[in-house]
Amino acid sequence: MRPTPEQDREFTAFVTARRAGLVRVAELLVSGDPAKGEDVVQMALTRLYLSWPRVRPETAEAYARRCVVNAATDERRRLFRRREQPFAELPDVAVLEEMAGDDEKVKALLKTLPTGMRAAVVLRYIEGLSVTETAAAMRCSEGNVKSQSARGLQRLREFFPARQPHLA
Amino acid sequence: MPDIMTVLQNLPQTSEPADEAVVAADVARGHRAVSRRRQRRIGFTAAAVAVVAGVAAGAGQLGTTANHPTTTAGTGITAAGLQMVAYTGEQPSGFEVTTVPDGWTVISSQPYEFVVAPPGRETGGGPSAGPGPVFYDGRIAVYMLGDGPGPNASHAEKVDINGKPGKLGTFPKTTTSPGAHWLTFPSDHGTVVVQVPDSTGLSNDQILTFARGITVTDAVR
Numbered sequence: 001m002r003p004t005p006e007q008d009r010e011f012t013a014f015v016t017a018r019r020a021g022l023v024r025v026a027e028l029l030v031s032g033d034p035a036k037g038e039d040v041v042q043m044a045l046t047r048l049y050l051s052w053p054r055v056r057p058e059t060a061e062a063y064a065r066r067c068v069v070n071a072a073t074d075e076r077r078r079l080f081r082r083r084e085q086p087f088a089e090l091p092d093v094a095v096l097e098e099m100a101g102d103d104e105k106v107k108a109l110l111k112t113l114p115t116g117m118r119a120a121v122v123l124r125y126i127e128g129l130s131v132t133e134t135a136a137a138m139r140c141s142e143g144n145v146k147s148q149s150a151r152g153l154q155r156l157r158e159f160f161p162a163r164q165p166h167l168a
Numbered sequence: 169m170p171d172i173m174t175v176l177q178n179l180p181q182t183s184e185p186a187d188e189a190v191v192a193a194d195v196a197r198g199h200r201a202v203s204r205r206r207q208r209r210i211g212f213t214a215a216a217v218a219v220v221a222g223v224a225a226g227a228g229q230l231g232t233t234a235n236h237p238t239t240t241a242g243t244g245i246t247a248a249g250l251q252m253v254a255y256t257g258e259q260p261s262g263f264e265v266t267t268v269p270d271g272w273t274v275i276s277s278q279p280y281e282f283v284v285a286p287p288g289r290e291t292g293g294g295p296s297a298g299p300g301p302v303f304y305d306g307r308i309a310v311y312m313l314g315d316g317p318g319p320n321a322s323h324a325e326k327v328d329i330n331g332k333p334g335k336l337g338t339f340p341k342t343t344t345s346p347g348a349h350w351l352t353f354p355s356d357h358g359t360v361v362v363q364v365p366d367s368t369g370l371s372n373d374q375i376l377t378f379a380r381g382i383t384v385t386d387a388v389r
Contacts, residue, residue, distance in 0.1 A: 012195055045197070050202060157172050
């Protein structure tokens with residue numbers, strides 16, 4: 001079922017208002033790379049458009065978030081296959097320690113979390129969604145959201161102070 | 169040193185409206201995706217129907233017609249001995265169905281369509297549940313017409329569906345597709361389309377019986 005011109009206008013208005021926020025979430029879900037985040041949002045919005053005639057206005061934002069999480073998971077799987085590159089020598093300096101600013105450090109630490117755990121942390125603590133909303137976006141149980149987000153936060157806490165640069 | 173929660177909650181927010189050209193590109197991608205999906209569905213249906221037709225033709229050449237379903241003159245549908253029975257399985261969302269061919273089940277349910285498949289065809293030929301296309305070949309598809317013009321009703325037969333005026337017609341036959349039957353009837357929520365590939369073996373009466381057992385509920389979209 002193709003969206004009607006009126007539905008096209010509604011979709012356009014929705015995307016205009018929400019796109020920047022979706023890109024931000026997508027970037028956080030796929031290792032902080034803006035280009036990959038944009039790819040994810042384009043995929044998600046295409047899926048959203050296909051479903052738009054059946055999406056109720058009050059659930060559109062939640063549905064869009066779910067599309068982004070799904071697209072980010074797909075992208076993450078593709079990235080994982082592409083990303084494995086052998087190196088003769090491992091870097092002996094942690095990249096995090098060379099970064100300035102807590103924001104960048106946290107974003108870098110988020111990359112180290114497994115996909116589901118990262119999604120739970122991003123949606124719960126950065127986007128400020130409730131457990132129920134996060135579970136809906138991730139299509140999992142609320143219990144799973146609670147455990148993933150708690151473990152993710154714990155892991156971030158473990159590494160965040162330790163990776164602060166040493167001050168002379 | 170700030171707590172990790174504080175850092176997470178204070179990551180920069182973005183709330184600027186998206187650029188008009190970027191949004192237009194998103195809509196254009198959506199349009200192309202709709203076209204691709206439509207072409208895929210048509211392609212799969214045509215290919216599957218062609219295969220069924222090929223198998224049927226091959227079987228006929230082997231001289232075993234005595235053991236095969238006979239063709240009902242004028243309809244192009246084979247009378248395969250199917251019996252219509254009360255449906256006792258899980259109801260689709262957006263619809264209620266009371267009568268199905270014996271052994272057939274609802275394999276896909278969306279608030280705007282559902283698909284009923286014969287035994288052994290519940291899976292395969294495409295996903296049977298969840299998002300994504302559900303292929304109609306060899307299966308009965310019921311969906312809301314939406315805003316489109318619907319099938320060409322110039323040669324359709326007028327039928328009665330629970331006191332409402334329905335139409336029963338055929339999709340044009342092509343070199344790759346022996347066609348399918350369609351039936352439309354009005355409901356309180358719009359026009360309902362029942363699509364029945366000839367390969368299912370349902371007669372016109374059985375299609376009518378099936379359609380008369382369909383109720384569109386308030387959950388339909």
